[in-house]
Amino acid sequence: MLKFVKNHMESIDGIATYPMISLLIFFVFFALLFWWVFTASKEHIKEVSEIPLDDNQPK
Known part of the structure; x- marks a missing residue:
């Protein structure tokens, strides 16, 4: 087959x-x-990383 x-x-x-x-x-x-990754703002990275912990989002 391979041949x-x-x-x-x-x-x-x-x-x-x-x-x-x-x-x-x-x-x-x-x-x-x-x-x-190296040019993204630290504020944006922090905001996005906290999304799973946010209780105010609709499910």
Whole structure:
């Protein structure tokens, strides 16, 4: 089964670009997440972290 899949994948033109695109999307997502974590305001982080403890929210 694996040999069939390998031979089939090798026959597709430009197949090597898909893993590179996936890696690029993965890297960009986590780079943006890393940037957001370090630039988010401390007040916002504190406010959001207290949401589960807030009794005034409707259920």
